[in-house]
Amino acid sequence: MMGAILEVLAQIALLLLLAPLVSGFIKLLKARLQMRRGPGVLQPYRDLYKLLRKGMVIPNTASWLFSATPYVVFSATLLAGLMVPTVAAETPIGLFGGVLALVYLLGLGRFFLALGGLDTGSSFGGLGSSREMTIAALAEPTLMLAVFTVAIGAGSTTLAEMARAAIGQQWRFLAPSQILAFAALFLVLIAETGRIPVDNPATHLELTMIHEAMILEYSGPYLALIEWGASIKQLLLMTLLINVFWPFGLPQVWSASGFFTGLGWLVLKLSLLCCGIVLVETTNAKMRLFRVPELMATAFVLGALALVSTFLL
Amino acid sequence: MPHALYTAGLIAYLAGAAVGLAGFGSPRRARIGAFSLALAGALLEIAAAASAIGQPAAGTWSIPFGIPFFSWTVRLNALSAYFNLALGILSAAVSVYSLGYVRGMEGRRNAGVLGFFYNVLLLSLTLVFTAANAFFFLVAWEVMALSAYCLVSFEHEKEETRRAGIVFLIMSHAGTGLLLIAFLMMAQAGGSLDFAGWHHLASRLPAWEQGTLFVLFLLGFGVKAGIIPIHVWLPAAHPVAPSNISALMSGIVIKTGIYGMALVFFDFFDIPPVWAGMVVLGVGVLSALLGVLYALMEHDLKRLLAYHSIENIGIILIGFGAALVFRALGHPALAAIALIAGLYHTMNHAIFKGLLFLGAGSVLHATHTRNMEEMGGLIRRMPVTALCFLIGSIAISGLPPLNGFVSEWLTYQALLAGFGSTQTLARVVFPIAGALLALTAALAAACFVKAFGISFLALPRSEKAAEARESALSMRFGMGILAAGCVALGLGATWFLPIFDPITEQTMGGRFSALLIAGNGLVLSAGTPRGGTVSTAGIAAMLVLLTALPGLFWLVWGRSTKRAVGPTWDCGLPGLTAENEYTATGFSKPIRMIFSALYRPRREIQAEYEVSPYYPTAIHFESEIEPAFEKRIYDPFLEWLMSVSRRLRAVQAGSIHAYLAYIFLALIALLLFGVRG
Numbered sequence: 001m002m003g004a005i006l007e008v009l010a011q012i013a014l015l016l017l018l019a020p021l022v023s024g025f026i027k028l029l030k031a032r033l034q035m036r037r038g039p040g041v042l043q044p045y046r047d048l049y050k051l052l053r054k055g056m057v058i059p060n061t062a063s064w065l066f067s068a069t070p071y072v073v074f075s076a077t078l079l080a081g082l083m084v085p086t087v088a089a090e091t092p093i094g095l096f097g098g099v100l101a102l103v104y105l106l107g108l109g110r111f112f113l114a115l116g117g118l119d120t121g122s123s124f125g126g127l128g129s130s131r132e133m134t135i136a137a138l139a140e141p142t143l144m145l146a147v148f149t150v151a152i153g154a155g156s157t158t159l160a161e162m163a164r165a166a167i168g169q170q171w172r173f174l175a176p177s178q179i180l181a182f183a184a185l186f187l188v189l190i191a192e193t194g195r196i197p198v199d200n201p202a203t204h205l206e207l208t209m210i211h212e213a214m215i216l217e218y219s220g221p222y223l224a225l226i227e228w229g230a231s232i233k234q235l236l237l238m239t240l241l242i243n244v245f246w247p248f249g250l251p252q253v254w255s256a257s258g259f260f261t262g263l264g265w266l267v268l269k270l271s272l273l274c275c276g277i278v279l280v281e282t283t284n285a286k287m288r289l290f291r292v293p294e295l296m297a298t299a300f301v302l303g304a305l306a307l308v309s310t311f312l313l
Numbered sequence: 314m315p316h317a318l319y320t321a322g323l324i325a326y327l328a329g330a331a332v333g334l335a336g337f338g339s340p341r342r343a344r345i346g347a348f349s350l351a352l353a354g355a356l357l358e359i360a361a362a363a364s365a366i367g368q369p370a371a372g373t374w375s376i377p378f379g380i381p382f383f384s385w386t387v388r389l390n391a392l393s394a395y396f397n398l399a400l401g402i403l404s405a406a407v408s409v410y411s412l413g414y415v416r417g418m419e420g421r422r423n424a425g426v427l428g429f430f431y432n433v434l435l436l437s438l439t440l441v442f443t444a445a446n447a448f449f450f451l452v453a454w455e456v457m458a459l460s461a462y463c464l465v466s467f468e469h470e471k472e473e474t475r476r477a478g479i480v481f482l483i484m485s486h487a488g489t490g491l492l493l494i495a496f497l498m499m500a501q502a503g504g505s506l507d508f509a510g511w512h513h514l515a516s517r518l519p520a521w522e523q524g525t526l527f528v529l530f531l532l533g534f535g536v537k538a539g540i541i542p543i544h545v546w547l548p549a550a551h552p553v554a555p556s557n558i559s560a561l562m563s564g565i566v567i568k569t570g571i572y573g574m575a576l577v578f579f580d581f582f583d584i585p586p587v588w589a590g591m592v593v594l595g596v597g598v599l600s601a602l603l604g605v606l607y608a609l610m611e612h613d614l615k616r617l618l619a620y621h622s623i624e625n626i627g628i629i630l631i632g633f634g635a636a637l638v639f640r641a642l643g644h645p646a647l648a649a650i651a652l653i654a655g656l657y658h659t660m661n662h663a664i665f666k667g668l669l670f671l672g673a674g675s676v677l678h679a680t681h682t683r684n685m686e687e688m689g690g691l692i693r694r695m696p697v698t699a700l701c702f703l704i705g706s707i708a709i710s711g712l713p714p715l716n717g718f719v720s721e722w723l724t725y726q727a728l729l730a731g732f733g734s735t736q737t738l739a740r741v742v743f744p745i746a747g748a749l750l751a752l753t754a755a756l757a758a759a760c761f762v763k764a765f766g767i768s769f770l771a772l773p774r775s776e777k778a779a780e781a782r783e784s785a786l787s788m789r790f791g792m793g794i795l796a797a798g799c800v801a802l803g804l805g806a807t808w809f810l811p812i813f814d815p816i817t818e819q820t821m822g823g824r825f826s827a828l829l830i831a832g833n834g835l836v837l838s839a840g841t842p843r844g845g846t847v848s849t850a851g852i853a854a855m856l857v858l859l860t861a862l863p864g865l866f867w868l869v870w871g872r873s874t875k876r877a878v879g880p881t882w883d884c885g886l887p888g889l890t891a892e893n894e895y896t897a898t899g900f901s902k903p904i905r906m907i908f909s910a911l912y913r914p915r916r917e918i919q920a921e922y923e924v925s926p927y928y929p930t931a932i933h934f935e936s937e938i939e940p941a942f943e944k945r946i947y948d949p950f951l952e953w954l955m956s957v958s959r960r961l962r963a964v965q966a967g968s969i970h971a972y973l974a975y976i977f978l979a980l981i982a983l984l985l986f987g988v989r990g
Contacts (some may be wrong), residue, residue, distance in 0.1 A: 012862075052866055055875035061771055061889065062881075063692045065703075075859035079852065095832050096851035100725055101713060103751075105852070108712040111758050118766030118895065122881045126895020129766065133759035134903040140755035141748040148744045151729060157845030217881060220874060225863055293907045300748075307744050311737070 007092040007254050008082060014263075015081040019231040020044035022238070022270060029278040044231065048224050056220025061121035069116035070218070070225035073109040077229040080105040081236040085243045087262030088251045089163040098157040099147050102240075103140075106192075106233060110136055113226070117214035124206065128213030131289060135198060135210065138296040139191045145303030146184040149177055149310055150244055159240070166247040173245045180306035182245050186276075187299035189241060191292070193234040195277060197284040198292055208286060235270075242269045315389050316374060318361035319443070325354030326436040333428030340419045345412065347428025351435055352408035358439055359401035365394040366815055373445045373509060386507065388445040391815035392580070395656065396442040396572045399663045402798060403564045404435050410671050410791025411557045413784065417678055418555075427467060427555065434460040434561065441569050447496040447506040451489070454569070458485045461566055464558045465550045477549035484546040488536030492573075495529035498522065499581065508576075513583035520586070527589050530577040531596070538570025538626050541600040542942050547623060548607070552615035552683065556674020559615060563622040564667035571629055571659055578637055579652065579820035587641040591742065594634025598746050601627025601753045606911060609760045609904050610938050612685045612897035614673045617764055618666065621709060624753060625662040628724060629655045631746060635727045638739055640821070647730050649817040649825040650840045654723035656813060661716040661802060665708040668795035672702035675788055676768060679781035685764070685897045690773035694781040699769045701792040706761040708799040711754045714849040714856070716802035719837065721754060722847055723829075726839040756904070763900045772891040804850045807834050898936065905938070912938040 024041040031038020058066065080102045082093050097105070114133050117125035151157045153172075154165035172178055191198045194211040203209050215226050243250055249265035251258035287295065329350030336343040373388040389397070411431070415424045437460060440453035462485070466478035500506050502522075503514045515526055532543065539547035551562050578585060578593075604623030611617035632655025639648035673683075675698045680688055692699040708715040728747040731739050773779035783789070802809060807830045814824040831838040836848040883889040905914050916936040920929040964975075 012859075053870045053874060055877065057877050057879040059881035060878050063770060065692065065770065071860050071863055072856075074863055075856050078859050078862070079855050082855070093851070093855065095836050095846050095848060096855065097713075097847040098845040100722055100845060101847045101852065104711065104713050104718055104722075107710075107755070107758055108707075111707065111710060111712055111762060114759075114762040115766050115770065118762070119770040120881050121771035121889055121891075121894050122883065123893050123895055124882070126766075126900060129762060130895065130900045130903060133755075133762055134907070137752065137755035137759050137904075138907070141752040144751035145744065145748040148729060148747055151845075152744070155841075156843045157726070157729065157839065158843070161843055220876075221863075221866065221870070224866075289903065290906055303748070304745065308741060311740060 003254070004092065010254075010259070011082055011086055011092050012078065014086055015078060015232050015235060016228070018267075018270075019228065019235040020048060022235050022274065023231045025271065026274050026278055029274060030281060033278060033282045044227075048228055051219075051224035051227070052221050054220040056218075056222055059120045059122075059217050062119045062217070065112075066116050066119045066217075067222070069112045069119075070222040070229075072112040074225040074229045076105045076109040076112075077232045077236070080109075081232055083159060084236045084239050085159055085163040085250070086239055087259055087266055088254045089160050089167060089243070089247065090253045091160050092254075094158055094160045099151065099159055099162070099240075100157055102159070102236075103143060103147070107136075107140075109229065109233075113214055116218070117216075120217040122217065124209075124213040124216045128210055128216070131210045132214055135191055135292060135296075138293055139188045139299070142184050142296060142299040142303045143188045143192075145300065145307060146181040146188070149181045149303065149306045152307075152310060153177070159244070163243045163247050163250060164252065166244055167250060167252070177306045177309040178245060180302050180309060182241070184299045184303040184306060185241055187295065187302070189237050190277070190280065191296065191299075192237060193230075196281040197287040198295070200286050203286075238270060238273050239266065242266070242273060315361045315365035315368065315394075318357050318364065319387075319389060319439075322354045322357035322361060323436060323439060325350050325357055326432045326439070329354060329432035330429045330436070333425045333430075333432060336425040340424045341416075343425030343428055344415050344419065347425065347432060348408050348411045348415065351411075351428075351432050352405055354432070354435060355401045355405035355408055358397055359405065361389065362394040362398040362401055365389040366391060366398070366812060373507075384446060384507075385449045386445040387440070387443040387449075388508070389443055391819045392572070392575060393443045395660075395812065395816055396568065397439060399568065399660045400435075400438055400442065400565050403663045403667045403795075404438075404561065406791045406794040406798075407557050407560050407564075407667060407671065408791075409794065410560075410674075410788050413787035413791075414555075414557050414674060414678065416785065422467070427464070430460045430463045430467075431558070434464060434566075438565060438569065442572055445508045447500060447508065450508075451493065451496065454489060454492070457566070457569065458482070458489065461485075461562065465554045465562070467555055467558070468553065471553070473549075474553040477546070477553045481546045481550040484536050484543065488533045488543075491529045491533035491536075495526055495533060498526055498529075508580075511581050513581070515577070515581045516583035516585070523582075523586065524589075527577075527582075527585060530574070530581075531593070534570040534573035534577070535596070536570070538567050538574070538630075539600075539623050540570075540596050540626060540630065541603050541623060542946055544600070544604075544623050545942055545947060548616050548619040551619035551622065552613060556615070556670055556677055559618075560667040560670035560674070563619060563670055564663040567622060567626060568659055568663060571626065571633075571655075574630075574633060575652075575656070575820075578633060579640075584640055585637055587638060590634050590637030590639075590641055591738070592634075593630055593637055594742065594746060597627045597630030597632075597634050598749050599627065600624065600630065602749055602756075603911075605753050605756045605760060606904075606908060609756060609763070609901045610912065612767075613683045614676065614685050614688075614764065614768060615670070615683050617685075617760065618669050618673060621669075621757065621760070622662075622666060624757060625658065625666065625709070628721065628750065628753070629658045629662070631655075631750060632658060632720075632724050632727060635724075635731065635743065635746075639727075639731065642739070644731075645821045645823060646825055646828065646840065647727065649813075649821045649823065650723065650730065650829065651727035652817065652820065653810070653813045653825070653829070654720055654727050656816065657723060657809075658717075658720035661708070661720050661799075664795050664798040664802065665705045665715075665717060668701060668705040668792055668799065669709065671788070671792050671795065672698055672705060675784040675792070676702075676781075678784055678788075680775070680777045682775070682777060685767045687775040688768040688773070688778045689771055689775075689891060689894065690769075690778060691781055692769040694773075694778075695769075695783045697789045698784060698792065701789075701796045702769065703765055704796040704799050706765045708803070710758040710761050712758065713847075714803050714853040715799050716806075717799075719803055719806040719849060721750070722837070724750065726845060730839065730841055730844065759904070760901075763897055767895075767897045767900065771894050772889070774891045774894065804853055806837055806849055810837075911941065913941070914938045 114129035117129035333347035437457035444450035608620035636651035711717040711721040919933040
């Protein structure tokens with residue numbers, strides 16, 4: 001029991017501390033690739049610290065739902081993060097839910113965020129909510145299909161089992177079904193974290209923003225919670241991708257000694273994945289909103305091919 | 314004990330109907346009498362169902378009043394009791410709600426007549442779920458259809474209502490006709506009209522007869538359930554009824570179709586052919602996906618909810634279809650899990666859809682409109698209704714930790730479990746069905762963000778919405794019961810699951826709920842040794858605990874921060890008005906464009922101007938989507954029907970000699986037939 005509580009606390013700390021770093025690292029890499037100097041890698045921490053201490057303005061049109069949203073988003077995302085294997089295949093509260101619960105918890109956060117956007121009464125909020133829910137709906141079947149492909153291979157929807165199955169076959173990630181599923185999930189990752197070519201996290205241009213439009217009216221500590229939640233979501237999706245497909249060096253269970261090995265490998269693989277994301281972001285232009293369905297359809301076909309190839313090959 | 318409670322419940326409904334009709338001189342007495350007796354009947358039926366589920370297979374018994382040659386036998390076995398339980402819970406809440414809701418009609422309409430038909434509907438529903446004889450079943454089925462028709466047409470002064478009522482009546486009877494044929498085929502094969510003698514009877518028939526029976530039953534019960542493409546009556550009829558009736562119609566009346574299918578697929582049939590399961594699965598996926606896609610295009614709050622009923626019937630049928638396939642392939646445990654998923658969703662949908670329709674009724678009561686574009690800001694004026702509607706929206710979107718999540722999770726697990734142990738076709742079909750279920754669920758979430766966000770949040774979009782008042786205490790209480798049900802069936806899923814043991818024992822010959830419960834009885838398991846687990850209670854507890862973390866930040870930094878209320882960013886224009894808000898139509902525009910191949914949207918913009926087109930004085934905008942099924946299936950069919958009728962008119966020449974000749978020919982034909990036989 002004590003061990004379980006310690007694991008939960010350790011994973012919470014890990015998610016909270018690592019998430020802004022990943023965001024900062026991506027920003028820095030992007031800036032360097034674009035021949036800019038860019039902010040330091042620690043900038044997201046400074047932003048969060050500043051926002052948490054600032055005052056905030058609540059729109060006069062908003063109801064209690066606007067104030068409840070940051071808390072729901074933050075805790076639902078963090079809870080989803082506790083279901084992902086990070087530094088060991090075992091997850092702290094794996095019994096409470098597997099990959100389905102994770103997807104639906106992220107859905108719960110998104111549901112409230114979209115309502116928070118509508119609650120302000122401004123056109124931007126509605127615009128962001130509408131687009132966010134649409135894109136999420138298009139990404140969902142692909143996400144599930146790719147996850148099913150892996151889950152079927154592992155015989156379980158528990159993420160720990162999925163990671164263990166991957167550890168059991170180190171070179172399985174080279175199997176066609178795994179490559180296709182990885183590609184599908186990578187596209188979903190781009191869409192879900194609001195990155196180019198689907199959305200641009202750096203923009204506040206009225207006509208193109210999606211996620212940022214939805215949270216336009218949030219300020220101070222509420223904004224900090226939402227931003228932090230968003231970066232945790234990004235981290236957990238990346239970790240999911242890493243530990244289910246490339247589990248090298250991942251210990252089976254939590255232990256004091258295994259923690260640092262696991263963490264080291266995780267950080268290494270995260271940096272690699274960040275490089276991939278940054279390359280995609282810098283070499284592509286943002287798509288028109290109505291081209292996104294085509295991208296998602298491509299991802300769905302990849303997912304379906306992955307599924308079919310699990311028993312054809 | 315269950316018999317006595319059950320009969321007492323029926324008597325309460327009869328008394329309620331009588332009181333409604335008699336009226337005792339004042340609409341107030343008629344209303345309170347009729348709906349209080351309905352409440353009493355519902356509570357008695359809940360007690361009867363609850364005690365019947367606990368008992369081993371109860372026998373059949375006859376209702377004393379009957380007609381010669383036909384025994385009016387009823388039985389309260391596990392399946393019947395389960396559907397009666399759902400009916401009882403929903404109708405108890407709706408009866409409480411109606412006490413306040415119908416009050417608003419007094420003076421304008423005859424509340425007593427509404428009470429009469431309401432009680433008759435509840436009575437006939439109870440009988441449909443418990444009838445143990447085909448003839449008696451059809452009688453109850455017809456009474457149900459007719460009382461539902463009278464309730465749907467209650468506000469008959471509107472053209473829309475009359476038309477919806479007629480379409481409902483016609484389609485309902487077409488369905489009954491198919492059921493009649495199927496029942497007669499069964500009776501011929503079994504030599505009796507008693508359901509008890511039909512147990513596993515269908516599977517002993519030749520293959521072509523099995524196929525015919527299956528299709529007849531699927532269509533006959535499918536009309537009532539509202540499966541696509543025979544759903545067109547549903548989105549027309551459900552919204553025009555008074556809202557308490559809509560809640561019953563969407564919550565439980567369409568479930569009589571589901572009950573019928575469960576009875577046929579898992580009791581009349583022993584092992585149906587594999588293709589039958591695949592057909593049910595396909596119909597389920599199609600209904601779920603198209604149901605939600607059409608719901609997204611609605612800005613009539615009640616029509617939107619009606620389309621979601623089609624979606625949820627689809628989700629239930631995905632579970633049933635998977636159960637049928639597993640049975641055909643010889644996996645009783647997996648079949649039981651899939652059946653449990655479908656039945657669990659049946660109960661859940663009765664509760665959250667009932668809740669949402671009651672919420673819509675409160676809003677309609679307060680704003681006098683069903684159009685979402687004229688609502689808004691109601692969360693401040695009607696806080697309890699808004700909270701209840703929000704709980705219903707989260708539940709129907711399948712989000713944790715409420716009840717919709719539990720049944721959707723079970724459905725996913727059932728679909729995934731099939732991979733290792735089924736034939737090739739099912740291996741591809743099941744995960745694809747799962748992915749489409751995920752698409753459905755995500756679109757449903759988008760739709761309910763729209764439904765709740767546009768109706769309840771931000772600024773009021775009309776005078777009426779700005780002056781809305783919270784509904785009466787009894788209405789809030791009725792909604793509260795169902796909202797509590799959503800939470801209880803979500804968090805307490807593992808305590809609820811053993812209720813399915815008698816049902817699976819009756820249909821699959823085993824008790825399987827223990828497979829689905831793990832970890833001190835708080836964790837839901839997928840039923841296979843290494844499958845997935847989930848704990849809604851754990852998720853709820855963790856969500857609360859993790860909210861403490863932001864609280865900690867607030868303690869450290871937040872106390873000194875200032876919290877000001879200011880205007881929303883209005884792009885520098887003076888003042889934000891309701892016209893700046895996103896509309897329901899605007900919200901679903903991206904979906905309309907992405908799925909334009911399905912919707913075939915049409916829009917028309919006309920600008921009037923005096924001097925230059927750049928300075929329009931008035932703009933006229935019109936937008937609609939094509940009602941594909943009406944236009945492509947029903948209209949051609951009607952045309953064909955009319956042309957056949959016209960041709961047949963030649964037979965009716967109007968000459969009495971010709972008619973006498975017809976009668977003579979018919980007589981000879983009958984004589985020949987008689988002599989030969």
